[in-house]
Amino acid sequence: MQRLGPLALIFHALFVLFIMAPLLMVIAVSFTDKGYLSLPTDGLSLRWFYAIADNPDFIDAFWVSVWLAFLSATLATAIAVPASLAIARKRFWGRNTIAAFLLSPLMIPHLVLGVAFLQFYSKIGLGGSFAGLTAAHVILITPYALRLSLASATGLPRDAEDAAMTLGASRWVTFRRITLPLILPGVAGGWLLSFITSFDELTMSVFVASPATQTLPVRMYHHITQTIDPLIASVSTALIVLTFLVMLLLDRLYGLDKVFVGKG
Amino acid sequence: MSFLTLESLNKQFGDFTAVKGLDLSIEKGEFISLLGPSGCGKTTTLQMIAGLLTPTNGRILLDGKDISHTPPNKRGLGIVFQSYALFPHMTATENVAFGLEMRSVGKAERLERARAALKQVKLDQFADRYPKQMSGGQRQRVALARALVIEPPVLLLDEPLSNLDAKLREDMRMELRLLQQDIGVTTILVTHDQEEALSMSDRIVVMKEGQMEQLASPLELYEHPRNTFVSDFVGKTNLIRATAHANDAAGAHVLVDGEMITLPGHSLEEGRDLTISIRPEKFHMSDDASGHEVEVRAAIFLGSSWLYRVSSKMGDLFITQPNNGSAGYKKGQSAYVRWSQDAVTLFEEGK
Amino acid sequence: MSDQAHAGPGAKAAPYWMTGPGVIFFIALLGAPMMMTFLLSLHSYDFTLGIQDDWTLANYIEVLGDPYFHKIFGRTFGLALLVTVICVAIGAPEAYVLSRLSNPWKSVFLLVVLGPLLISVVVRTLGWALFFGGNGVLTMTAQALGFGEEPVSLMFTFTGMTIALVHVLVPFMVISIWAALQKIDPQSEDAALTLGASKFTTLRRITLPQAMPGILSGSIIVFALTASAFATPAIIGGRRMKVVATAAYDEYLSTLNWPLGATIAILLLVANIAIIVSYNQLVERRFAKVFE
Numbered sequence: 001m002q003r004l005g006p007l008a009l010i011f012h013a014l015f016v017l018f019i020m021a022p023l024l025m026v027i028a029v030s031f032t033d034k035g036y037l038s039l040p041t042d043g044l045s046l047r048w049f050y051a052i053a054d055n056p057d058f059i060d061a062f063w064v065s066v067w068l069a070f071l072s073a074t075l076a077t078a079i080a081v082p083a084s085l086a087i088a089r090k091r092f093w094g095r096n097t098i099a100a101f102l103l104s105p106l107m108i109p110h111l112v113l114g115v116a117f118l119q120f121y122s123k124i125g126l127g128g129s130f131a132g133l134t135a136a137h138v139i140l141i142t143p144y145a146l147r148l149s150l151a152s153a154t155g156l157p158r159d160a161e162d163a164a165m166t167l168g169a170s171r172w173v174t175f176r177r178i179t180l181p182l183i184l185p186g187v188a189g190g191w192l193l194s195f196i197t198s199f200d201e202l203t204m205s206v207f208v209a210s211p212a213t214q215t216l217p218v219r220m221y222h223h224i225t226q227t228i229d230p231l232i233a234s235v236s237t238a239l240i241v242l243t244f245l246v247m248l249l250l251d252r253l254y255g256l257d258k259v260f261v262g263k264g
Numbered sequence: 265m266s267f268l269t270l271e272s273l274n275k276q277f278g279d280f281t282a283v284k285g286l287d288l289s290i291e292k293g294e295f296i297s298l299l300g301p302s303g304c305g306k307t308t309t310l311q312m313i314a315g316l317l318t319p320t321n322g323r324i325l326l327d328g329k330d331i332s333h334t335p336p337n338k339r340g341l342g343i344v345f346q347s348y349a350l351f352p353h354m355t356a357t358e359n360v361a362f363g364l365e366m367r368s369v370g371k372a373e374r375l376e377r378a379r380a381a382l383k384q385v386k387l388d389q390f391a392d393r394y395p396k397q398m399s400g401g402q403r404q405r406v407a408l409a410r411a412l413v414i415e416p417p418v419l420l421l422d423e424p425l426s427n428l429d430a431k432l433r434e435d436m437r438m439e440l441r442l443l444q445q446d447i448g449v450t451t452i453l454v455t456h457d458q459e460e461a462l463s464m465s466d467r468i469v470v471m472k473e474g475q476m477e478q479l480a481s482p483l484e485l486y487e488h489p490r491n492t493f494v495s496d497f498v499g500k501t502n503l504i505r506a507t508a509h510a511n512d513a514a515g516a517h518v519l520v521d522g523e524m525i526t527l528p529g530h531s532l533e534e535g536r537d538l539t540i541s542i543r544p545e546k547f548h549m550s551d552d553a554s555g556h557e558v559e560v561r562a563a564i565f566l567g568s569s570w571l572y573r574v575s576s577k578m579g580d581l582f583i584t585q586p587n588n589g590s591a592g593y594k595k596g597q598s599a600y601v602r603w604s605q606d607a608v609t610l611f612e613e614g615k
Numbered sequence: 616m617s618d619q620a621h622a623g624p625g626a627k628a629a630p631y632w633m634t635g636p637g638v639i640f641f642i643a644l645l646g647a648p649m650m651m652t653f654l655l656s657l658h659s660y661d662f663t664l665g666i667q668d669d670w671t672l673a674n675y676i677e678v679l680g681d682p683y684f685h686k687i688f689g690r691t692f693g694l695a696l697l698v699t700v701i702c703v704a705i706g707a708p709e710a711y712v713l714s715r716l717s718n719p720w721k722s723v724f725l726l727v728v729l730g731p732l733l734i735s736v737v738v739r740t741l742g743w744a745l746f747f748g749g750n751g752v753l754t755m756t757a758q759a760l761g762f763g764e765e766p767v768s769l770m771f772t773f774t775g776m777t778i779a780l781v782h783v784l785v786p787f788m789v790i791s792i793w794a795a796l797q798k799i800d801p802q803s804e805d806a807a808l809t810l811g812a813s814k815f816t817t818l819r820r821i822t823l824p825q826a827m828p829g830i831l832s833g834s835i836i837v838f839a840l841t842a843s844a845f846a847t848p849a850i851i852g853g854r855r856m857k858v859v860a861t862a863a864y865d866e867y868l869s870t871l872n873w874p875l876g877a878t879i880a881i882l883l884l885v886a887n888i889a890i891i892v893s894y895n896q897l898v899e900r901r902f903a904k905v906f907e
Binding site: 314315316335336337338339340341342343345346347349350351352353362363366367394396410414 | 800802803805806807808809810811812813816820821824825827905
């Protein structure tokens, strides 16, 4: 292994700065004491954080997003776990096709999903409904949950289960005591990644959400296209802090690098 | 004058001393093994010779020139890495030709020499395969050809056989040794496998905790290990407690399980606790009631020989006896063992 | 697989029970909407009468023949190409640096580089909007350096979109290349050095080719995501710098010409899948023999 030269370290510093810059910018602006967009050069103020409380539509949108993400991540995991166990460990007719089908939303631009659901829901009378939004999110995030639990299920040592059965465990006990604990990190990581992917999703939701079911990113997007003010910066800062906490959890649970390898 | 010299070589990693004051002179064409358990500093030493690590103190001289601080790409030594470190995106030929290309050898000559090198390791039919398409043994040969084709003054082998299965490993030992003698290249082998070191080397350096324990030819090392560590690490042995009894012109008289044995050339303080070493194959085992009585605890048939574990007043012993076609001893049977006095190696340390 | 060994009655059906709920759900809620969108693109639209019941390729002919759409598609794919190239140029060295750091720095910076992927694209784009705006930092810096009093704005520019999209997507590039670098036997670099290669030659001839699968898979991810990106072009590019995704959005939600919007969406989908599939095949053919 060769050591890193000073040039490499300078590049690294610049790269990290580039990655952090817009986030730091958002955070800095959110602490301004002015009534308009500016850096807090004269003094820090929390006034724009208090201002969030006066804008209940952001808070409502936040709770819509939380419920939506929780529900759709749970449903996606419920679809993904049995499917991943079948795909990873059994040979059956149509196996590859089914796997490709369940992963296919990864290849479809969110915009395309958005317009497809917009038309579909308005035809069947689910337009703008929370149920429709949830179903759309389940489609979108199932591949993420599936991929992580698929990775765990593939790495599962088959003989550990065989060993449990020869020791007298029933199929159900084997699943509960051997299989489930072994795939649990992947399942939990998949749930959390699905949760946050759903929580962050904008492009598809913009088409599907109605004013009553606006998610936080949709609410923020509409706000930004109207006006960029310190309020949106303080909302964003709060979101950055929350995401950071989830990120630490995800890293603990599954390893952030493994979550993202090959994502797309 | 020696060809490759290590002069009080030291390597520190923080507080940890990996290699302590190693001195070694290697003659041209010699095959030297660095033998020791993991963490003994043998690989660190090899990497310092290769230039992949810089010594903390001391010098490395190659043909009289100090190369201690020469970067690895200017040393021109040939190395076979433990993982083989083949370039996965190049064919066997491209792998072998790489070193020649770095020496600005023309393309035609490069290919010709690479093919000749592959032929030398009997891989001429696999010249256009990628490493992924070859077996472990074939990859190992590519790595060897790649190291040899640049005609290095010294060939360094870092546990080159450890990733092969047992049968292949034995074949490769012989082949590697013959090839080395053929080419006459000075070679240093790092290994933790004593059989490998014994079978291939001209001389062996036994290392422990960064220091040299003994430097000797394989036979010398086996027959006259300097201390209990070497005797236990190189080959199997039985370490038996003994007591010094008296000295006279014939040597030291030592008491082992009630029998007096004489060790010529020694003079020992009376009553002192000692350890003697007797190799398992140096025992003679029979039914005649002479020598030390033992009881067979376990018998294992190894094909060419029997391995017994027996209990005796000297403690438990391992004994091997050649297979002469008879049934051998059974568990629970009694027998008598004897040994000749020159089978005994004495260590002036208590067990 | 030794399934048959402990297969009870009905075990053959088990995989279908296990995948069935997902497959049925996907057929109903993914297959049906996608099919309807495709069918919608085959209808014509009248500004007073709305969506017609006819079957026509007119929408496709319009999009494929209109210079206005040529420009938007051209801009989108040009943007995707540029963003991909920049991501390779800065992502590859960063991945290399990351792979050479030792813990704890490695974990810390991996978190710093990958973490933003979890933060909403809206938030990340907002950060750049704050930089780029007429009274943003860029203007202040320019004024402080004496480049004149005119506000410098990258809002609604191609450059602004490029910078913001590189920022949003470069973590994907870093992680793919990093994953490829993890698989390299570090001794293969030592081997090259001892064979006489300089550090630079080792990097170019040994490390880079082995990182190539990561560079290629990172490229396809970044390209596909840029080509279909919506939030960042919508916020930074706005109406003035339309890309395919924002153009389709406008057809749906402003002009209300759904069939035309559906046509654009279908074309985007087809282009996206065609690029991903052909690229994957190319990569597979190229590397199947070399890497596992």
